[in-house]
Amino acid sequence: MSYPLVSLPVAATPYAEKVEGLFWAVTGVCTLVTLGIAVAMTYFCFRYRSGAEVDRTLPDLAAGKSRSRRIEATWIAVPFAFFLIFFAWGAKLYYVYDDPPDNALQIFVTAKQWMWKVEHADGRREINELHVPVDQPVKLVMTSQDVIHDFYVPAFREKRDILPGRYTVLWFEPTLAGVYPLRCDEFCGTGHSMMTGRVYVMSREAYSRWLASGSQAPSLARLGFDRFRELGCSGCHGPSSRIHAPSLAGVYGQMVPLSDGSFVRFDDGYIRDSILQPARQIAAGYSNDMPPFAGRVSEQDLLELTAYIRSLANTSPDVPQGNHLQ
């Protein structure tokens, strides 16, 4: 099979297109500067080569100095102006796109040497593949089981490192259906270059068919509900519990007060930290009674529990828990 000599990846998201725009603008300016300097150097080298009979008199010292200063000031100010534009343009793009939208489809990614484990909210699992629908924001919540990895999709012009012991987030909204390479982009050991995969961006129909053909496995949230009961969480956090523990219904995504007066967002990272080491951030009005679960829950358990608690985002504390799950 023959390949074109140069093939830049397609830009599959609106963000990627904007990044391409910035790329070409910077390339245009840099090309002009390179050509300009190259031409100037070549011209000077030719015209002022030794033996060439040209006028080499420089202006007298005083006039020359002020002229030099003006020239230098220009070639300091002009690049600085361009740099400010490049900085602001790139920063703005990045800043605006930093926060995933609320309606983003959340998918968990666990990276390990040397493969990608993907878990959809409905429980569907994939290895080294990610199926997403077109025109739908997708938010990846990622963690590593071992070393630092990196989720890189050239077609989306984005990447994010994946760390052990933490969640990192990458989001995108592909608007162009297709199959795009996924490559690990943080050196992770012997199999680093083999840690590749594919992102399938599918049309609505194709995605529905794919969903329907999916496994009958219970959703992550359902599994999380089971875990919630098995580990005894419902003993304190359940609606009929007599223990004074904060309700988990209707708080996901909100800012919640802590006992030291500060506020924290009730997000996946907070849920994870609270399960592992609750003593570090105690909810306002409560005491340090929750036992830590570090060492008693696996990463998989954490994903499932987090998915379950997230599913309570729009429920009220009085409704029996689990009713909203399939």
Place this chain on the structure above:
Amino acid sequence: MSVNADLAGRRANDSESEVGLWVFLASEVMFFGLLFYGYTITRMAHPQAFAIASAHTDVLLGSLNALVIFTSSLTVALAARSLRLGAQRASFWLLAVTLTLGVLFLAIKCYEYYGDIDKHLVPWGDFALHGPLAGGERMFFFMYFVMTGAHAIHLTVGLGLLAFMLAGVGRGAYTQKNTEAVELTALYWAVVDTVWIFLYPILYLVHRS
């Protein structure tokens, strides 16, 4: 020496070595600075663990060492001053006291390490502290051993310098006319002391009120 120096008819040695020593001190600030930075970031993420772990350090021995080293800093400064004023014997004995105090510091430190090992405060292996904050507590003791170890190595180098100065003053190689080496040693010792001034509270006094 240099052309510059010979022409000027003075010995440029003094200012040369002094520039050199200030540069060296700047690099020392960066050495220890990095360790303090690592400590600070880790402590900011694990404040309770650090407080609890710090309570297990031997504050009595740490404070005793602080006293020992502050005193030695005074004696070495006096030793340099004495030499400048021509009091050769006084300088000799002050250097001897400084050296003794330095050795005492190391001895106390060794005794303290022995105790730490005995109490299973060495973070690798069988660590005494358990519970949910154990991770942070282990990291505290990791930094405790690394930072006090680095300090002890610098102090030992200082002991070598002091011994050298003692011998030099003793046999008259360093006199009122030739105080530079002793002054620079005193400056180095002051740095070793200053590092301990910062180490002591962050290792022994976290949340000890």
Place this chain on the structure above:
Amino acid sequence: MSTAIVEPALPEPEGNYLENGYSLRSWLTTTDHKRIAILYAVTITAFFFMGGTAATLMRLELISPTPLIMGAETYNKLFTAHGVIMVWFFLIPSIPATLGNFLIPMMVGAKDVALPRVNLLSWYIFVLGGMFVIVTLIAGGIDTGWTFYVPLSTRYSDTQVVYGVVGIFIAGFSSILTGLNFIVTVHRLRAPGLTWFKLPLFVWAIYATSIILVLATPVLAMTLVLLAMQRVFGLGIFDALLGGDPILFQHMFWFYSHPAVYIMVLPAMGVASEVISCFARKPVFGYRTMAYAIAAIAAFGFMVWGHHLFVAGQSLYASLVFSFLSYVVAIPSAIKVFNWTATLYKGSITFEAPMLYALGFVGLFLIGGLTGLYLASLALDANLSDTYFVVAHFHYIMVGGSVMAYFAGIHFWWPKITGRMYPESWSRLAAIVIFIGFNLTFFPQFILGLEGMPRRYFEYAPQFQFLNILSSAGASILAAGYALPVLYLTWSIRHGPHVGRNPWGAKGLEWQTRSPPPVENFDVPLRIPERPYDYDPEAEEAKRK
């Protein structure tokens, strides 16, 4: 024109520093900065070829998208060895410890550096560190990359990380002592009348480099200590399993390693200023600006390390600050490129080998620097980080830049160092071959990065193969180009024509003395000029007619 005549202190016997003892012992116990420079030159050349062999093997393997002559583990060990050796055992010492050692005392009118025995100690420490690296290679190598990210290097790699890290730690002290020596020398040993703004820009560059060496290297040393402790004892403050922070390591590592790249490029800039002004027969345009730019690069170079962590999990606000400062640090570099170009204007230009290398340096440094602008942008870096675009960027600066400038310097000062001249045609040919080979090797890599090929990839997608083959072809040309100077420079030591004091007609105090210089550098009264680079192109032209 001259303001001061400085007499040498002692009557200088006939003979030069090379004749001052022929035994190995006289070399290994020397405190003569010129001999120490040569000791370093020999050592770093050996390391250059070791690192270059690793690169050659890598590029051979990368001809094929699937395994060709080695497995993944070997490949990973090769690129780690290449990075560790080239960064710490070739580039960081290269210009400062060789040309810097040889020239700084002469450029300030002194007999030697301020601390000659410390200078020799520096070299021995360097060799000791290097031996650890060699031991590491023999013991099977390291496969973590020269950046040693945790937890790969502390828990998951089963290679000789500790040996390698100890070697780098030891070599760091060589850097610190060399930097210290230069700072004291420039401050204290300048000849009377030689004020700061009469010093050649090479001295400014080495001085600024020395500040960075002294302040940044200790940070690396302790970072490596923390790394080694964590690896040996199984826990540490970078350990996520304890609640530690792997990104803390990255902050610490890059706080040194970014200024380190300025250690590698500032001396090259110093050489370029010397060579271009000499062969254009014209003072460097905007001398004061150039000096301030050197200082600005050194200062701002300490403030941009976070641009290596844009996608690592660093906060958005920190990234914004680092992105802005990364653009700021580009400005003094841009100024220097413009000023070198302007130096050519109305000069009287000839194209000997040093000038070819220096002009090549300016062009390739320009391209390398411009591509840095992409990486300073948050949005563009999120795409290009850790791809071949970055590999191409830093090779344009470090190889197209620093190595070319090192060669420019070696060729420029070779007659002064050895008293002999090398064959002109061969040297120009080598410069051209190196320039072509370099561009063919590394320009395709920009495109590979844009196409989405990650770095440190042993196997790659088949559509990347054509550009990889181009790059490997270029590497073979580059290798041939590098072999040429080894041959003709070595030849010239015995068979090259003898030269006088100043074969290039250059300004600068080192050109006032014999070639090779006497042991204590100067045998005639020094003429300290009114201003540095007091070239006169019109007079030159008149002379040449």
